[in-house]
Amino acid sequence: MRPVIALVGRPNVGKSTLFNQLTRSRDALVADFPGLTRDRKYGEGRSGDRDFIVIDTGGLTGDEHGIDAPMANQSMAAMEEADVILLLVDAREGLNSADELMVEALRRRGKAFHLVVNKLDGLDASVATGDFYRLGVSHLHGIAASQGRGVRALIDEVLSQVPDDGSAEALAERENRIRVAVVGRPNVGKSTLVNRLLGEERVVVYDQPGTTRDSIYIDFERDERAYTLIDTAGIRRRKNIREVVEKFSIVKTLQAVDDAHVVVLLVDAHEGLVDQDMHLLGHCIEAGRGLVIAINKWDGLDPDTRDQIKNELSRRLQFAEYADTHFISALHGTGVGHLYRSIDAAHQSATRKLNTNQLTRILEDAVGSHAPPMVNGRRIKLRYAHAGGRNPPLIVIHGTQTDSIPASYQRFLEKAFTRELKLVGTPVRIEFRSGE
Ligand code: GDP
Ligand code: GDP
16 A cells, blocks of 8 residues: 555645645546545655655644644544654744644654655754754655755655565565445445445545546445445536536546446435336446445335335346345435445455366266257367356356357356356356367
8 A cells, every 4th residue: 555644734734746746757646525525635656766645634723722723623534544643833933832742742642754844945954943843743844845855855755664565575465355336326325335435444545546437436345344435426526517527437437347346236216217217237248347226215205105116126127136136225325235245245256266177077067967969960068167267257168069058058057157256246158168
């Protein structure tokens, strides 16, 4: 994981100026994720070959009262996410009582931090910083953020104290994360669900320019498992570009599905399954992704309506029978925790390593119980199977005359593999190869 650096301090000490310096060469990120980033701004930076994430906490108004006051909620939350905290102070104003309170608050919380004395340009550095040594902090740096002076040295010093994951390892780590996309039509409750799913988990928000346009990627851990949530809902929050947004959101949703291990398809119980839901579902199945269906807004429905909806679903979702279906209320949180069970199971099934001997044995048993048909007076022979890929699991079967295998027999085999391998939440694909 890239280290996370949080910038805190009173208003006007230069946090956003430093933020811009640190993220200058790259695009600043996600600022508008409701409920999560309110007053926080996330960016990514690089120094040498080390990547990091910066959070500008903004947030503090200076009007807060009491000893914890300078550490308003947003700053506290950002600091929880951070590996390193930079407390900025203004050299031109000298030591301020609010600065002292912040140092105290940080100390009480046992958070490691660096004191950064900003706006040293045109000042005698040793005189200007002298005042601040009274705070007795172990790491003090002088910079002039607006000129970029001292910024590189500061960041290198800060990074040298955070262990380097090594980029290859970090990459593998990313690959090991369970990537979950939450998709659905507008207003089905995606943002509500995303906020629920994250709850109090430790999260890092960033986007991935060029891969999934405008989706928000959120890393978090739960029960020792690492997830990346791909949130497609964020874009609708933008104002004044509604039409563009509607078109885009389709593309974005499709991309998110492609980039996910497991898709949570959200449906609005009040509206039932509409065409758009079915299109999305079709795409999820075509893409072969792990799939969990969540019927949202289950709260406040009378028993008759619930039965009616359940009947309709079981009729229309037959072709997606491998997916677990949950009835939830994102708003109240009912049933949301159970989604994780299905997500984990689908991920496990979709990415598991399959064993050649076992696959061939399952094939033999299936063929033994129900032989393939005769074609041109000769019986189709299926000899052995091996794994051809994951997510979705691909099983390659070698035999003769495989071009003539009827679709119904292919489905029979798919079912046999799904059952015997105990696959859940994922489709299985079969590819036939002929050769005498
Ligand atoms: P924030 O409220 O902490 O995010 O502070 P800003 O980054 O918005 O900066 C507040 C003001 O201080 C702006 O007018 C900046 O141009 C100015 N400022 C920031 N860094 C420096 C610096 O290194 N030297 C000087 N002289 N002014 C600075
Ligand atoms: P999105 O467009 O898919 O991100 O949907 P939102 O999360 O913005 O939700 C759309 C509306 O549905 C909001 O008014 C939510 O409060 C409401 N909503 C979301 N989940 C539920 C739920 O479980 N029950 C009810 N009754 N309303 C919900």
